Every structure is written in structure tokens, then in C-alpha cells.
Amino acid sequence: MNPITISASILSANWANFADQIHIAEEGGLDWIHVDVMDGSFVPNISMGPFILKTCRQITNLPLDVHLMIEKPERHIEAFAEAGADRLGIHIESGPNVYRTLQEIRALGCSPTIVLNPGTPAQSISSVLELIDMVLVMTVNPGFSGQKFIPETMGKVEEISRMLKERNSNAIIQVDGGISQDTLPQAYKAGARCFVSATSLFKYTDGIAAGIQALRTAADQIK
Numbered sequence: 001m002n003p004i005t006i007s008a009s010i011l012s013a014n015w016a017n018f019a020d021q022i023h024i025a026e027e028g029g030l031d032w033i034h035v036d037v038m039d040g041s042f043v044p045n046i047s048m049g050p051f052i053l054k055t056c057r058q059i060t061n062l063p064l065d066v067h068l069m070i071e072k073p074e075r076h077i078e079a080f081a082e083a084g085a086d087r088l089g090i091h092i093e094s095g096p097n098v099y100r101t102l103q104e105i106r107a108l109g110c111s112p113t114i115v116l117n118p119g120t121p122a123q124s125i126s127s128v129l130e131l132i133d134m135v136l137v138m139t140v141n142p143g144f145s146g147q148k149f150i151p152e153t154m155g156k157v158e159e160i161s162r163m164l165k166e167r168n169s170n171a172i173i174q175v176d177g178g179i180s181q182d183t184l185p186q187a188y189k190a191g192a193r194c195f196v197s198a199t200s201l202f203k204y205t206d207g208i209a210a211g212i213q214a215l216r217t218a219a220d221q222i223k
Contacts, residue, residue, distance in 0.1 A: 002188065002219045006212055007032035007065045007174070009198035010056070011047065019059045021208060025201065028209025029216070032065040032087075034176070034196045037080070039070040042094065043142045050076075050083035057084035065196075067115060067176070069142050070094070074101040081108040089113030089136050092124050102131040113174070117142060118150050122159040133171050134194065135160050139187070140177025149178025154190040161191025181218035188222055 008030050013021050022033065033056055040046040056064055063086040070076065073090045074097050080088060088110045090101055098114070105112040113134040114125050118141055125135065137157050140147035157173055164171055175187045176196035184195055195215060204211030 002222050003193075004184075004188070004216065004219045005031045005172075005174075005194040006201075006215055007034040007194060007196045008201050008208075008212075009034040009036055009176070009196050010052075010202075011036050012198035012202040014202065018055075021202060022056070022059050022062075024208045025212065026060055026062055028212045030062065030201075030212055032063045032194075033060060034065045034067065034198075035085075037066060037068050037070060038142075042071045042091070043069045050079045053080060053083035053085060063087065065089075065113075067113075067136065067196075068094075069115075074104065077101065077105055077110075078108060081105075081110050085110050087111040087113055087134065089115045089134070091115045091117065092128070093117055093120060099128055099131065102128055106131070116156070118153050122156045122163065125160070126163065129163065129167060129169060129171065134174050135164070135171060136174040136176060136196075137192070138177055139175050139179065139183075142177075147178055149180075149183040149186075151183075151186065154186055157187060157190035157192055179215075181214045184215055184218045185222050188219055 038045045038047040065087045066085040067089045088105045102112045111133045114132045115136040139153045173192045174194035175192040179195045179197045180200040201211040
């Protein structure tokens with residue numbers, strides 16, 4: 001078996017039955033809940049804030065994996081930590097204070113993640129690799145759910161995987177965007193071990209639990 005971590009992005013959840021869907025996902029073997037936070041400025045969309053995170057924490061004990069697609073994330077990390085975040089991810093592109101902000105995330109008791117957009121080179125995160133537990137490589141342009149996977153990002157995943165091995169780092173690589181049973185094997189072979197999926201889980205034809213199992217089966221079939 002090829003072990004993977006599956007983080008379900010709630011952007012594609014049915015909010016009329018949100019709690020039920022989270023419980024179904026949890027019972028179906030989901031590992032983490034992924035919360036995409038957008039401010040309408042850093043990315044062209046607006047989504048959820050700390051109050052949604054509090055709701056998630058009331059519903060489930062699964063780790064809450066928060067992706068901050070916002071300007072000046074240093075102003076908001078404490079609020080998200082207090083709301084229940086286990087992991088907090090900020091973009092390398094978000095401003096000049098990334099190093100300090102990652103340190104502050106750790107000090108708040110959360111696990112730090114550094115995030116890269118599709119067009120950002122792997123070397124841009126070289127100076128912060130010692131500060132993080134995870135690197136999130138965006139495999140679509142951030143801002144909207146349901147986009148097509150960008151295969152050209154796999155070279156960057158491979159490069160980051162080499163960078164982490166050279167430093168004997170225990171950090172893992174996460175990918176987000178267009179992840180399905182068809183695209184997961186490409187990312188796994190490139191070095192990713194954590195997979196964020198939205199549409200392929202919450203809108204899977206045979207249900208959420210079957211969508212989770214489809215991703216695990218795709219990983220297990222990799223040789």
C-alpha cells in the first residue's frame with residue numbers, strides 16, 4: 001500500500017447539509033478538513049473566515065488544515081489559531097514578512113505550511129524550509145474550486161521533493177487543485193503525499209465515502 005493523507009476542501013461541500021457531509025467524510029476515512037480562506041484581493045474570490053473554522057471544530061475532531069489566500073496574513077493568524085486551526089498555510093507571495101509569520105504560526109501552536117502558486121519557482125521557498133512542516137504546491141490557479149489540474153506543476157513538486165531530501169527534512173508535500181483518481185498518481189510519483197480534493201469528494205457520483213476510497217485506491221495501484 002502507498003499511504004497518503006486526504007484533506008477535503010469544504011469549498012465544494014453542500015452547505016445545506018454541511019454537518020452531515022463532514023460526518024460522512026469522517027466515517028469514510030477522511031484524514032483532514034481543508035479550509036480555503038480568500039479575501040477577494042490576494043485571489044479573485046471571497047470565502048470563509050474564522051467563524052466557519054469554529055463551526056468545523058464543533059462538528060469534527062479531524063485536523064483543520066487552513067489555507068490563507070489573503071493579503072497580510074500576519075494580521076489574522078491568531079484569530080484562526082484561536083478558532084481551532086491545527087495547520088496554517090501562508091503564501092510565499094503574500095508579502096515581505098513570510099519568515100516571521102511562519103515563526104509566529106509555530107508559536108501559536110499550529111503547524112506551519114508554506115504555499116506556492118503555479119507560476120512561482122520552487123527556489124522561492126528555499127530560505128523558509130527549516131520553518132515549515134508542509135509545502136503546498138498549488139496545481140491550479142488559486143481562487144476557485146473545480147479547475148483543471150496543471151500537469152506542468154509536477155516538475156516543481158519533484159524539485160521541492162529533492163530540496164527537502166537534501167536537507168533531511170521531515171516536511172511533506174501537499175498538492176491542491178484538480179486532484180482526482182486520475183491526477184493523483186502523477187502527483188504521488190512526483191513526491192506529494194498529501195492531497196486536497198474538493199469536487200472529487202463532495203460531488204463524487206457514488207458519494208463522499210466512495211470518493212475518498214477512489215483516491216486511496218488510485219494511490220495503492222501506483223508501482
